[in-house]
Amino acid sequence: MPKLHQIIERHWQHPNPLLTFLLKPFSCLFGLVAAKRRQDFLSGRLKSEKLPVPVVIVGNIHAGGAGKTPVVSALVSGLQRRGVKVGIISRGYGRKDKTVHVLDAQSTAAQAGDEPLLLYRQTAAPTAVGSRRAEAGRALLAAYPDLDMIVADDGLQHYALQRDMEIVVFPAADTGRRDLDFMPNGGLREPLGRLNGVDAVVVGGGRPAADFRPSENLFHSRIEAGQIYRFNNQSEKADLGRLKSGSLAAVAGIAKPERFFNSLRDMGLNPAQTVALPDHADFSPADLPQAEAVIITEKDAVKLPSSAATENVWVLPICAIIEPDLADFVLGRLKMSV
Template identity: 40%
Template sequence: MWWQRAWYSPGVHPLLWLLLPLHWLFVLVSCTRRLLYRWGWLPRHKVSAPVIVIGNITVGGSGKTPVTEALVGWLREHGWRPGIVARGYGGRGPFPQIVTDSSDPRRCGDEPLLLVRRCKVPVVVAPDRVDAARTLLAEFPKVNIILCDDGLQHYRLQRDIELVVVDGNRGLGNGWRMPLGPLREPEKRLQQADLVVQNGPSDKHQFGSVFTLQPLGWRRVMDDEPVAKLPVGRVVAVAGIGHPPRFFATLEQSGLRLDATREFPDHYPFSAADFDQLPGHDIVVMTEKDAAKCRSFARPDWYYLPVSAEFNEGFWQQFQLALAAHTK
């Protein structure tokens, strides 16, 4: 947690300068790897359906999963039959793995389980996205377009459209590459993408089309039932996502008073014991991604808040033009 707070603070924290040799090593390795793919010395693999990659150039959550869900919805409305591939971060496998509503998040990862439940389209996970894409098309032959969630730096899978998501609140942090800063790739990489979108408005910067995350209404974790209104009581909010403060701010902006908050690392494997250590409370609230990992041991007073990514019509026009240009 300290690490990411330091990355997204102005300047470089003095302690981070100790990592300068590792920074230059990371830059050398990542730039060399990309050049090897660009020059064809490392092979890229094309599959039989168009591929849209959704990713970011920073470490930490930026809103890729809601964006993927929004793209799936638009594609289905316009006659496409999309499928999703993902790494399955945090999952133990085996890989490649077809994700279903009843999949264990400890095996497939939390975000793929969320995507299959929300999008209702085929989802396959594997660290090797080429294997995932080939399995998806073999097992679901009706799929005619693939969305690769968090696959921007996985150059082995040839892509037709790149969409990069930037956090409007944190931007690109201190502007340094890892481990001095949060950047996986330099800022100029944004100019090479087909589309850039920003999660939330900002007075400091704007990277492409701005979208907002809209709450969809409370649900109970244990059985996914909608709840019109949370009961009265002391509320503790927990979040094991890339940027927990964004979730806590969303809750407070909706009028919910938080008596305490607890941050966990992204993709944290929650257990019932984690909640035994929370301060005194009547209600626990969490993200939809975290709820997927807590359902098997959830208590009746635990709730989650799903959100959706809302784009303006201008973005969808840009997306449609990019899609037409790359899928002729």
Template identity: 40%
Template sequence: MEDCLLAAWRHRGGLSTLLLPLSWLYGGLSARRLRSRARRAWQAPVPVVVVGNILIGGTGKTPVTVAVCQALKARGWHPGIISRGYGADIGPQPRLSDQGGEASHLGDEPALIHAVTGAPVAVHPRRALAACTLLSAHPDVNVLIADDGLQHTALARDLEIIVQDGRGIGNGRLLPAGPLREPPVRLDRADWLVTHLATDEPPPSTPASATTGGPREIVMRLQPERITHLASRRDLPWTTWRSEQAAAPCSAAAGIGRPERFFAMLRAAGVTLVRTLRIPDHQAIPAEALRDLPGGPVLITPKDAVKCTVPYDPRLWAVSAAPVFSDPGWLDALDQRLRAVAARRPPRHA
């Protein structure tokens, strides 16, 4: 069913057209819900940056969130992360990274963001409640980054970063006739549109009406930077590991939204992949599936690594990738915009 829908969402064929009445219903109900929540939105005492998407599936929000968090820390900010915590049984109260940074406690993506950035994290489906809990536990936090919070309009935001990939807006239709959570014109209200592309992948053809006078557009491509052997915790620069491994054949496994993009990155970096293994997003790599792979290194994503449990399969290596932006100056612009927002905020304890 998933493959069938993904194929239908690439064009406006018969199946997509058949599902249009459901899309109209979804669009109407979704717009009403978003407006209702926005009218009661909670305003945080510190600036809020939302990183999200209108396209269903993995677009690359996590590396963008990490890049934003690290850039703000380097510029003197004290960021905190709030997220839904998908994949973990959160319960009625928010969970904090102070109480444990494991994927089982926070969810895989928040756990990865916390591990990479060191920023405090709070997770709960109600992002405003997560934000209040985080700010209470960490009063030094002076900017909040909401990971995957674009449609959570109950939390007021100051700046929005929408992330898409090579699919662009797909066939331009809402779920279930297309891959969109919101109409394409929603892009106009964002501050930045980051398009995550694989090596040599061309940018999508987005209609001009969705971008003219709209967000500042940036292309992001990921390149391998470091690699960690899970069993020994040996951490190496990617170039060092490649020189040691030479042209040794490898396998790769990924439980992310777009596994093929991870595999394409590895091949572009010179890795010979004899087998690839796709796992449903947010699911742990099954041990039995690993046993079926041939000998030699098995390369996985950091998101998959945080879900692996000891004892680790000795073949597992986690590949950490660094983003390369077409316009690196956008992070300086983000910093300047946030400082302007913070200057207009009343004192926290006024």
């Protein structure tokens, strides 16, 4: 039987008239609260802290699944290639440790959250997590005082932290929809009009609808899969022929697991068993199905202990390709020379 969150999320994509009737009043209330918080920030009634280096927010107005984390990784990597000393801050959703944590080589997903730990391992950028982003930013700058810039992974609605730029990641599939609504009747955290006030919108997963004109600065992001590698040995790449010939399973604990399974099918891999876990779900070797080979996401891989006996586990890496170049745009917008 589907869980409540699965029923609600399915309703967001394919509205059910009965659920719309029941949830609409709560969505109206959510919208009023969101508008008041935004107005309190703009008017100065909401206290907001300014960090001593530029802060770039990469967020969304949806509740998850917009492809934000790969965009953050691509942006940070692009800035690093241009010589910018950039750090990352995040709330660290799903972590067990609630204190501010500056990541290091021994950090775990329980301490940092799966997405910040993934970003840290992908980019090697100094990273800190905390429910109060300004506090995380201060801790990061104390540990790395030579940073030129901080990129905040999520936090568009976290107005207690002042920002120098706002970038919103928006799924292409929703650019033509007219039935989007606030949570819980829909997946929106803020109204579509919010897109008109940000510095840039990155449309992910395809081309936007012809009448989608939220910002003069519109970017496109597509996901590319890399070479599958063995868990705990990134240099060992998988032989696709061998994977196709043996019993194969796939596991994904992400917002939209079908994207991951489709990526495997696009590579000619057809898992006999697919396991979709909730986004940010705890993940351990016990959750792995019995198969000659099991392929998992990089986001799930960071939650497995390095000491686990996982000789049959393989990882599919992905990266975001953003056009035009987002890193150049950010540097130009902030008038930073490198």
